[in-house]
Amino acid sequence: MTDGPRRSVVRRLLSVLDTFDATTPTQSLTEIAARTELPLPTAHRLLAELTAGGWLERLPDGRYRVGLRLWKLGTLAPSYRNLRELALPYMQDLYHATHENIQLAVLDGRTALCVENINSVRSVPTRTRIGGRLPLHATGVGKVLLAAAGTELLASLAEKGLRRFTRYTIIEPGRLSRTLATVRDEQVAFSREEMTLGACSVASPVTRPDGGVVAAVSIVAHSSVDVDRLAYAVRTAASGISRQTGML
Amino acid sequence: MTDGPRRSVVRRLLSVLDTFDATTPTQSLTEIAARTELPLPTAHRLLAELTAGGWLERLPDGRYRVGLRLWKLGTLAPSYRNLRELALPYMQDLYHATHENIQLAVLDGRTALCVENINSVRSVPTRTRIGGRLPLHATGVGKVLLAAAGTELLASLAEKGLRRFTRYTIIEPGRLSRTLATVRDEQVAFSREEMTLGACSVASPVTRPDGGVVAAVSIVAHSSVDVDRLAYAVRTAASGISRQTGML
DNA sequence: GACGTTCCTTTCACGGGGTGGAAGTCAGGT
C-alpha cells in the first residue's frame, strides 16, 4: 500500500505535528492521515497519544488542534524566550512615535521568521502574523538578516531564483548583493514596495555585544510615508534592544 | 535495568520534550536521560531525531534546547493564536493609562497560565513570565478564571489544600467561595498581597459572545496603589477584548 | 425503516525496527 520508505515512529509522529500550520490550525483525522500519508489507524493511534498527553486538543466535533502544552514548550525557544521580552518595550516606543506597523524577525533557514509584531490600525494592513515567514530579499527585515548572514546564503537563494513579488522586487543577484553591502555599511535596510505594492519598510539589526546579528526590527508603513525619515527611529530602537542583549 | 513499566516510543519521545521547562531551558544528554529515566543510548537516539528535524537545537557545547520549529508550532495553539493579537492593543492602552504591569491569562488545568504580559519598569517587578503559571486562589486572574469554572474545580483544589503564600492568602474554601460569588457578580476580582507581599491586582474576564470566559486581564500594581480606582479601567479593557472575540 | 455513505474506532497476528548492554571515542583533569 504505502510506497514511500518506512519512516521511524519518531519521524511519523513529528510529521503528524508538522501538518499543523497557519492555514490549517484544526484538522480532522482523515485530513491528517492523508497529509502524512499514514494509514488511518496509525494516525489515529498517534493522535490519541498526543491528545492524552495534552499536546494536542480535541474539539467537540472530533477535529484536532495544537494544545497549550506545545505552546508552553515553544515559549522556551531561544529567539523567543528573552528576545521578545526585551524588544517589546522598544517596539512599543516605536509604535507610539510613528503609529505604523512594527515587526521583529529572526533568520530561520532561507526565510525571515516574524517573532513579534504590533499592527497599527492607522497604517497599511499587513498579512504578517507572529510565526509567519517573510522573504529575505524583498523585505526590510529580510535584507538586514541576509546582509548579516554569510554570502553562501545569498548565493544559494540566487541559485533557486529570487521570486518577483512586484515590479520593484530586486531579482538580480548582483544588484541585491550591492544593496546588502550598503545595508551592512549603514545598518539600515529599506524595502520600497518590493514585497507588496503600497507598502514600504525600514529595518535595522539587533546585535549581540560581540556584533553578531540576532534579529531585525522594522517599521512597515504606507508607501506615501517618507521612510527615510523613520530610519533613525528604527536604528535607535534597534540599538536599545541590542544593548539589552548583553544581559541574556 | 529499568524497573518502570515500558512506555511506548511516543510517550518516551514526549517525556523527553517534557523535561524542558522554564527552569531548565537547556540540558545535556545525561541530564535528559536521567530525568526521563531512559537508557542513555535511547535518549541519544530520540534527541538525534528531534535535532535532525529542527525541533530541538544543539548548542556548540553539546547541550540541547527547544528549536524554532516547536515555537512556530506552539504559535498555533488556540488561546494564543488570536487572543493575543486581539488583546495586546487593549493591554497597551491599559499600560499607557496606568503604567503598571498588565497580564493576560487563561485557565490550564488547575492553574492560570500567563499568555501575555507587559512589565512596567515603574511598577512592582513581577516574576511572571509568558508561559508561566499562577495560582487560581491567590491572584486576580486566577480568581476570575476560577469563578467562571465549575464548582468542581474549586472543590478539587480545596481538597488538596489551598497553599498559603502570604498572611493574606485566602485558604478557607468557604471564604474563597463567597469571594468568587462576588467576582461573578461584579466581573472584577482583586488580590491584595495574597500572592506576594507588596503586590495587588485587579482582574476582569474576557468573554465570548455567548458569555463563556476565555481569559482574564489584570493590572498588577504596588500595594500602595489604590487598586479600586483601577477596576473600571480593567473592566473597560476586558470588554473591549471581549467584543473582538466574536470575530474569531 | 432499510440502505448507502462517510468518518471514526477497535482488533489482532505478523515481522521489522526499536532497544540497550557493551564497547569505542573524545576531552579535560591530575
Next chain:
DNA sequence: ACCTGACTTCCACCCCGTGAAAGGAACGTC
C-alpha cells in the same frame, strides 16, 4: 601516561508498533 565523565556507535535479540479488516456511529436519501 592514566583516569574519569560524557557522548557516540554497534548489533543481535525480541517486543511492540503496524495496518488490513471488521465493527460502530452519525448522517442523509429513497
